[in-house]
Amino acid sequence: MSKLIISCGTPLKGEVRISGAKNSVLPIMAASLLADGKSVIEEIPYLNDVRVMGELINSLGAGVEFSNSKTTVLINPSDITNTTAPYDLVNKMRASFLIMGPLLAKYGAARIPLPGGCAIGSRPVDLHIKGFSAMGAEITQGHGFIEVRVNGRLKGSKIYLDFPSVGATENIMMAAAISDGQTIIENAAIEPEIVDLATYLGTMGADIKGAGTDTIRINGVDRLKGANHTVIPDRIEAGTYMVAAAITGGDVRVDNVVPDHLKPVTAKLREAGVEVSEELTSVHIRAGDDIRAVDIKTHPYPGFPTDMQAQMTSLMSKAEGTSMVIETIFENRFMHVNELKRMGANIKIEGRSAIIEGNPNLLGAQVKATDLRAGAALVLAGLAAEGITEITDIEHIERGYVDIEKKLKSLGANIKKVD
Numbered sequence: 021m022s023k024l025i026i027s028c029g030t031p032l033k034g035e036v037r038i039s040g041a042k043n044s045v046l047p048i049m050a051a052s053l054l055a056d057g058k059s060v061i062e063e064i065p066y067l068n069d070v071r072v073m074g075e076l077i078n079s080l081g082a083g084v085e086f087s088n089s090k091t092t093v094l095i096n097p098s099d100i101t102n103t104t105a106p107y108d109l110v111n112k113m114r115a116s117f118l119i120m121g122p123l124l125a126k127y128g129a130a131r132i133p134l135p136g137g138c139a140i141g142s143r144p145v146d147l148h149i150k151g152f153s154a155m156g157a158e159i160t161q162g163h164g165f166i167e168v169r170v171n172g173r174l175k176g177s178k179i180y181l182d183f184p185s186v187g188a189t190e191n192i193m194m195a196a197a198i199s200d201g202q203t204i205i206e207n208a209a210i211e212p213e214i215v216d217l218a219t220y221l222g223t224m225g226a227d228i229k230g231a232g233t234d235t236i237r238i239n240g241v242d243r244l245k246g247a248n249h250t251v252i253p254d255r256i257e258a259g260t261y262m263v264a265a266a267i268t269g270g271d272v273r274v275d276n277v278v279p280d281h282l283k284p285v286t287a288k289l290r291e292a293g294v295e296v297s298e299e300l301t302s303v304h305i306r307a308g309d310d311i312r313a314v315d316i317k318t319h320p321y322p323g324f325p326t327d328m329q330a331q332m333t334s335l336m337s338k339a340e341g342t343s344m345v346i347e348t349i350f351e352n353r354f355m356h357v358n359e360l361k362r363m364g365a366n367i368k369i370e371g372r373s374a375i376i377e378g379n380p381n382l383l384g385a386q387v388k389a390t391d392l393r394a395g396a397a398l399v400l401a402g403l404a405a406e407g408i409t410e411i412t413d414i415e416h417i418e419r420g421y422v423d424i425e426k427k428l429k430s431l432g433a434n435i436k437k438v439d
């Protein structure tokens with residue numbers, strides 16, 4: 021089993037290039053199933069999740085080819101024969117459920133295992149299903165599968181989401197792209213990844229207006245063509261390197277970012293006393309030794325992202341003073357806290373809040389990555405802790421960070437992966 025071993029080093033210095041966004045490429049790969057021809061997706065992050073999505077799409081009969089450099093994927097959905105997704109792939113990655121909308125719209129049916137919960141929460145898919153049902157799909161559930169079917173084509177409908185779910189907005193938007201009439205999604209998610217997906221669908225010939233606002237209008241079309249698309253940079257990977265610079269008192273330029281997408285992270289780092297300067301496609305982080313405690317509450321975009329909560333919890337564990345971190349999106353997203361405590365962090369959990377008394381002297385320890393961002397938080401704490409930190413279960417971390425060991429090493433971190 022692989023581990024990451026980190027010893028406290030000098031402040032991080034230099035430049036790091038951010039990869040394409042995991043949370044954009046996954047729905048975009050799913051959306052490529054809607055096309056009549058090939059799509060080429062560029063700037064992909066070659067992560068485990070991307071490979072699993074490739075295998076899943078391939079299992080339906082579509083062609084999936086990664087370029088030699090692994091930065092581009094070509095998807096040819098012309099030979100799809102199967103609309104049932106295998107359990108062993110869906111089980112590995114919740115985003116697999118995003119193939120339901122495209123399969124339903126294009127082939128009139130999809131049978132997908134219930135994705136189930138994961139370490140961070142129960143993560144139901146009721147909003148996706150309500151959306152498909154409003155568009156005329158028949159839903160059946162049993163033997164661990166959800167099956168959706170429609171006679172003819174989906175019908176446009178007005179759909180109000182009880183919560184601005186990212187996945188439900190994406191799945192419904194993809195399904196509505198090939199349908200009869202107009203679909204209006206109200207209280208839609210407005211994350212940058214929604215806009216990226218809508219841009220790709222637009223290039224394929226879809227008629228979508230309002231992506232990036234809470235009301236999205238989709239006029240269904242008869243067919244979509246394959247298209248080329250370049251994925252936006254990963255704002256969560258970028259935020260993680262920003263915190264890495266801050267927690268080590270470093271000086272790092274984070275390149276290939278959209279600074280606007282990083283606003284909530286930038287604002288909190290500045291409040292904590294970190295200097296952040298924004299350039300056109302990069303942010304430059306300069307931090308001293310003193311980090312001030314700040315309170316954080318997660319919200320849908322443009323609020324503070326839940327996917328950055330664990331990393332900020334690490335930073336606050338070392339800050340001067342007391343901070344409160346409130347998680348409002350997922351009910352069980354404090355799995356990193358017990359591990360951080362092993363490193364000397366003073367954190368008390370009360371319901372959905374973590375109360376953190378900063379301790380400037382974190383100590384390296386043996387810890388376990390319980391989920392993707394919890395793992396990232398431990399890497400960050402390890403970079404700033406005295407002594408050696410050994411992180412196991414790093415497959416979680418590798419779901420979301422391309423070459424994390426190489427990138428951190430290039431900034432001067434003492435980190436190595438051992439098998």
Ligand SMILES: CC(=O)N[C@H]1[C@@H](OP(=O)(O)OP(=O)(O)OC[C@H]2O[C@@H](n3ccc(=O)[nH]c3=O)[C@H](O)[C@@H]2O)O[C@H](CO)[C@@H](O)[C@@H]1O
Pocket residue numbers: 042043044046114115141142143144145146147148149183184185186187188209213326327349350351
């Ligand atoms: C692949 C991907 O893009 N993953 C991101 C996506 O996940 P995902 O799309 O799963 O997240 P959602 O926005 O759907 O979930 C947010 C909340 O809504 C609830 N909910 C969601 C759907 C539903 O049908 N019913 C329901 O109750 C969830 O349990 C959760 O509490 O957005 C999350 C919130 O920004 C991020 O943390 C994930 O990194």
Ligand SMILES: C=C(OP(=O)(O)O)C(=O)O
Pocket residue numbers: 043114115327392393420
């Ligand atoms: C929760 C995350 O991803 P997923 O929805 O793929 O589990 C994440 O990226 O932090």
